[in-house]
Amino acid sequence: MKKYGSYKSIKKSMNEYTFILPAFLFLVIFILYPVLYNFTLSVKDANLSNFVSGNAPFTGLENYTKVISDPYFKQAAVNMLIFMVFCLSLQFLIGMLLALFFNMQFAGAKWMRALVLVGWMNPVIISGSTFKWLLSGDNGVVNYLLMKIGLIHSPIAFLTQPGIALFSVTAANIWVGVPFNMILLLAGMQSLPLEIYEAASIDGAGKIKSFFTITLPLLKPTISILLMMGIINSFKVFDLIYIMTKGGPARSSQILPYYSYELSFQSYKFGEGAVVSVLIFIFVMVFASFYLHMTQKEGD
Amino acid sequence: MKKTNKILFPIVGFAIMCIYLFPIYWMVISSLKKTTEIFASVPTFFPTEITVESFKNIFSKQSQFQKYILNSVLISSVNTVLTIILSAPAAYGLARKKIKGVGFLIIFVLVVQMFPASMLASPLYSLFSKLGLTNSYISVIFANMTISVPYCIAVLRTFFVSLPSDLAEAALVDGCGIWGTFLRIIVPISKTGIMTCAAFSFVFAWSEFMYSLTLLNDQKYWPITLGMRLFDGQYGTQWGELMAAATVCSLPVILIFLVAQKYIVSGVTAGSVKG
Structure with missing residues (x-):
């Protein structure tokens, strides 16, 4: 057996590689190469005429200084932070409340919570269009309801007023993300051992107390993973802003991914757009390493 | 579970689900309304007259x-x-x-x-x-x-x-x-x-x-x-x-x-x- 072993084992291990080779070739060409290409692009003066040919002149860190001193960059970064803080906290809070509620075994709990997921599954372009209609200044139903209950006296321009548009987009994104938070928290809750709760209730701990002393601490791994993923996913938000406000009015609802798109595909400053992509890449890598560290600890 | 909760919880759950899914409901009923009804100053929560006019328009030649x-x-x-x-x-x-x-x-x-x-x-x-x-x-x-x-x-x-x-x-x-x-x-x-x-x-x-x-x-x-x-x-x-x-x-x-x-x-x- 051993005589032919070496040839056979080489052939066998070659065979193993045929499984992964096509997929990894694809990932290298269409993801890794583009990511690295952003780095080269970010130090070149790439515009519409030389972008494709690739012979844009090397300009060092000029694009970086241009972007960092651009007031719109600062605005997009601040907006990004506001957007993230509100989305993460409210998606989590609402998701947690819904998870706690739907975790109780009442008739219909299962299909009701499953149906809520439809909001998350639906194309973001659709949800964005629908929210644009709900929040419309002229005939929007949200304005109508707010006026009806007497909270406001005249319609709010939810999507066309600077300072408000960003929060309208944020609200729509919270709506999209709530079911996702709920489902992951529910999965976490269902993996917790029931005996601890029984022991706690024998010890006289109430529902609220056992939530803070048992559920929350035991869910810590799920919660940290959820928050890391929330941060990473907020860099993926583009469609919603495009369809609802196009980053406006006066760029007031732009966040970093939209700003990068605007630089590259509206102003054709591909070099500066690449700078923003490089910055986003660094952010994502930092949070991805936290995320991987946590999932590894989880014993995935 | 207490007897009142057995009835109350499904009702609350259903209400939560309906509130959450309201945007999708609004999308569907808006597509079934006449243009005049869509632009009416008081929105209707169910179309007074169901029409497929909008669908006909999007699939027009x-x-x-x-x-x-x-x-x-x-x-x-x-x-x-x-x-x-x-x-x-x-x-x-x-x-x-x-x-x-x-x-x-x-x-x-x-x-x-x-x-x-x-x-x-x-x-x-x-x-x-x-x-x-x-x-x-x-x-x-x-x-x-x-x-x-x-x-x-x-x-x-x-x-x-x-x-x-x-x-x-x-x-x-x-x-x-x-x-x-x-x-x-x-x-x-x-x-x-x-x-x-x-x-x-x-x-x-x-x-x-x-x-x-x-x-x-x-x-x-x-x-x-x-x-x-x-x-x-x-x-x-x-x-x-x-x-x-x-x-x-x-x-x-x-x-x-x-x-x-x-x-x-x-x-x-x-x-x-x-x-």
């Missing part, structure tokens, strides 16, 4: 809506098939752990699935321009696959790891070879995992917007997500038509969801890419 739907079907289907062909064997290879650097490759897959489309859009545009492939189905299909391939590898790998290994070993002893074992034993018993991934790949591509926006200038390649924008014009929005288009675009997603609901929920927890 001047509109290319049928074409956009066909494009979306084509792009999403080819994306799904290619994604499964690439990612199922790769996931199996990673699950077997017989190759060097397998840990690194797994982390690589997990990391690249986190990359946002906005980061890859302009380099991909440049890459496809060089190949002369912008304004083609293939460019947008490949771009879509940058989302679905890493996701499916990650989800299917955990699925394959959970399979009992003695089945595959028995097949190997019978002289099936690794590929024979994979195709004849592993794939048939992994139908649910593969179908979940196929459903997600299809929905990802069906919902995709940014790559199509940057790669497809030519209207004849537009998927439904791009084509819909035409009802949301510069000079005012045709809300009835836009909501009708939105309803049509949601239909396959909701259908897939209802059919594969159980698997979708497990797919969310296993892969979790969207936010």
Whole structure:
């Protein structure tokens, strides 16, 4: 057996590689190469005429200084932070409340919570269009309801007023993300051992107390993973802003991914757009390493 | 559970669900209203007169809506098939752990699935321009696959790891070879995992917007997500038509969801890419 072993084992291990080779070739060409290409692009003066040919002149860190001193960059970064803080906290809070509620075994709990997921599954372009209609200044139903209950006296321009548009987009994104938070928290809750709760209730701990002393601490791994993923996913938000406000009015609802798109595909400053992509890449890598560290600890 | 809660909780649950799903309800009923009713100063919560006027308009001769739907079907289907062909064997290879650097490759897959489309859009545009492939189905299909391939590898790998290994070993002893074992034993018993991934790949591509926006200038390649924008014009929005288009675009997603609901929920927890 051993005589032919070496040839056979080489052939066998070659065979193993045929499984992964096509997929990894694809990932290298269409993801890794583009990511690295952003780095080269970010130090070149790439515009519409030389972008494709690739012979844009090397300009060092000029694009970086241009972007960092651009007031719109600062605005997009601040907006990004506001957007993230509100989305993460409210998606989590609402998701947690819904998870706690739907975790109780009442008739219909299962299909009701499953149906809520439809909001998350639906194309973001659709949800964005629908929210644009709900929040419309002229005939929007949200304005109508707010006026009806007497909270406001005249319609709010939810999507066309600077300072408000960003929060309208944020609200729509919270709506999209709530079911996702709920489902992951529910999965976490269902993996917790029931005996601890029984022991706690024998010890006289109430529902609220056992939530803070048992559920929350035991869910810590799920919660940290959820928050890391929330941060990473907020860099993926583009469609919603495009369809609802196009980053406006006066760029007031732009966040970093939209700003990068605007630089590259509206102003054709591909070099500066690449700078923003490089910055986003660094952010994502930092949070991805936290995320991987946590999932590894989880014993995935 | 107390007796009052037995009745109260389902009612509260149902109310929560209705409030949450209100935007989707509003989308559907707006698509069934007459234009005059849509622009009425007092909105009606149920159409006084149900009409398919808006649907007729979006499918009228001047509109290319049928074409956009066909494009979306084509792009999403080819994306799904290619994604499964690439990612199922790769996931199996990673699950077997017989190759060097397998840990690194797994982390690589997990990391690249986190990359946002906005980061890859302009380099991909440049890459496809060089190949002369912008304004083609293939460019947008490949771009879509940058989302679905890493996701499916990650989800299917955990699925394959959970399979009992003695089945595959028995097949190997019978002289099936690794590929024979994979195709004849592993794939048939992994139908649910593969179908979940196929459903997600299809929905990802069906919902995709940014790559199509940057790669497809030519209207004849537009998927439904791009084509819909035409009802949301510069000079005012045709809300009835836009909501009708939105309803049509949601239909396959909701259908897939209802059919594969159980698997979708497990797919969310296993892969979790969207936010």
